[in-house]
Amino acid sequence: xxxxxxxxxxxxxxxxxxxxxxxxxxxxxxxxxxxxxxxxxxxxxxxxxxxxxxxxxxxxxxxxxxxxxxxxxxxxxxxxxxxxxxxxxxxxxxxxxxxxxxxxxxxxxxxxxxxxxxxxxxxxxxxxxxxxxxxxxxxxxxxxxxxxxxxxxxxxxxxxxxxxxxxxxxxxxxxxxxxxxxxxxxxxxxxxxxxxxxxxxxxxxxxxxxxxxxxxxxxxxxxxxxxxxxxxxxxxxxxxxxxxxxxxxxxxxxxxxxxxxxxxxxxxxxxxxxxxxxx
Numbered sequence: 158x159x160x161x162x163x164x165x166x167x168x169x170x171x172x173x174x175x176x177x178x179x180x181x182x183x184x185x186x187x188x189x190x191x192x193x194x195x196x197x198x199x200x201x202x203x204x205x206x207x208x209x210x211x212x213x214x215x216x217x218x219x220x221x222x223x224x225x226x227x228x229x230x231x232x233x234x235x236x237x238x239x240x241x242x243x244x245x246x247x248x249x250x251x252x253x254x255x256x257x258x259x260x261x262x263x264x265x266x267x268x269x270x271x272x273x274x275x276x277x278x279x280x281x282x283x284x285x286x287x288x289x290x291x292x293x294x295x296x297x298x299x300x301x302x303x304x305x306x307x308x309x310x311x312x313x314x315x316x317x318x319x320x321x322x323x324x325x326x327x328x329x330x331x332x333x334x335x336x337x338x339x340x341x342x343x344x345x346x347x348x349x350x351x352x353x354x355x356x357x358x359x360x361x362x363x364x365x366x367x368x369x370x371x372x373x374x375x376x377x378x379x380x381x382x383x384x385x386x387x388x389x390x391x392x393x394x395x396x397x398x399x400x401x402x403x404x405x406x407x408x409x410x411x412x413x414x415x416x417x418x419x420x421x422x423x424x425x426x427x428x429x430x431x432x433x434x435x436x
Contacts, residue, residue, distance in 0.1 A: 209319060209331055210370070212250065212338035213312035216257040221361050225345045226352070227258040238277060241433040243382045246330040249278045249318065250337025251429070256295075256311045258345065260304055268299035268307070275314060282330070284321035288314060329382060332374045339367060340425045347419040351412070359410035362418065368398035387431040394421050394428070 219225070232255055239245055252274055259267045272292040279288025291314040298306040315338070319331035343362065350358045372395035375388055382388055398421055401414060 209335040210339065210367070211312060212253050212257065212315050212335060212342075213308060215339055215342050216254070216261070218364075219342060219346050219361060222346050222349050222358060223261060225258060225261060225349050227262045227264065227345065229348065230258075230341075230345050236430075238281060239432045242282065242327070242330055243333055243385075244430075244432055245278055245281050246322075246333035247337035247340075247429050249275070249282065250315070250334040250339075251341045252278060253311055253315050253334070254338040254341035256314075257308065258341075260307050260311070265299045265302060265307075268295055272296050279314075279318055282318060282322065283325055284318045287317040287321055291317065329378050332378070333382075336371050336374065337429060339371065340422070340429050343418075343422040344426050347415065347422045351415050351419045354412045354415060356409045359412075359415050360404075362415070363402045363404055363410055365399045365402040368395050368402055372396045372399060385433060387428040391425055391428050394425055397421065 232252075239248060252271065256268075256271050256275075259265070259271060272295045275295075276285065276288055276292045279285050279292075291310045294310045295307060298304075298310060315334060318334060322328060322331045322334075346362050350362055372392055375383060375392040375395065377383070378388070383392070398418065401418055401421070404410060
C-alpha cells in the first residue's frame with residue numbers, strides 16, 4: 158500500500174487547547190494525512206476545530222495484515238478502571254481499538270461487554286451521555302451484524318469524547334485517546350507481521366511519521382502528564398521507533414527490525430497501563 162506523506166496543518170487557538178502546552182507557544186505536530194477523518198465525516202460529527210489521528214483510520218491502514226491476532230491480546234476482564242484522567246483517556250483509546258479488533262475478527266458477541274466498558278470510561282471522563290448513545294447503537298448493530306455501522310459508531314465514539322474533552326478544556330486527554338489506540342494497534346499488528354513476515358507486510362507498519370507525531374504530542378503535554386516517568390519512557394520509545402521505522406531509499410525492512418518494533422510495542426503497552434493514583 159502506498160502511504161500518503163502529505164500533512165494537514167491543524168492549528169487551534171488557546172481557547173481550544175486550554176492549559177495544554179501547545180497553548181503556551183508550542184506548535185501542534187502535523188497529523189499523517191491518511192489518519193485524518195474524511196472531511197464529510199468530520200462535518201457530520203461537528204468536530205472542525207480540533208482533530209487527532211482517527212483510530213478507525215489507523216485500522217483501515219492495517220487491513221492488508223488481516224486477520225490480526227486478537228485472541229492473543231485479549232483485554233484482561235479483571236482490569237480496574239484507573240482514577241487518573243490521563244490514564245482513563247489512554248485506556249479508552251485502547252478500548253476503542255479493541256472494538257475494531259473485535260469487529261474485524263467477527264467476534265460480535267463481545268460487543269456487549271465492550272459497549273458496557275466504553276460507557277463506564279466515557280462517564281468517568283465526563284462524556285457519559287455522548288457515549289451512551291453510541292453504546293446503544295453498537296449493541297443494536299451487533300445484533301443485526303451490521304459491521305459498517307459498528308465501525309462508524311466506534312469512530313464516532315472517539316470523536317464525540319474528544320469533542321467533550323475540548324469543551325472541558327482537556328484537549329491533552331483527547332490526544333491520549335488516539336495514542337492509546339495506536340499503541341494497541343501497533344502491538345497487535347507488529348506481532349502479526351513478526352509471525353508471518355514478508356517485506357510487503359512489514360512495510361505496512363513502518364510508520365515513522367506516526368511515531369514522530371506521538372513523540373511530539375507527549376513532549377507537548379501538560380507537565381503534570383508529560384513528566385510522569387512512564388510518559389517520559391513512552392516519549393523515548395516513540396522517538397526510537399521513528400528511527401527504527403525509517404527506511405532509506407531502496408532499503409527493505411528486515412525480520413530483525415520488525416522483532417525490535419514488536420518488543421518496543423509491548424513495552425509501550427506496559428508503560429501505557431501504569432497507573433497514577435488520583436485525578
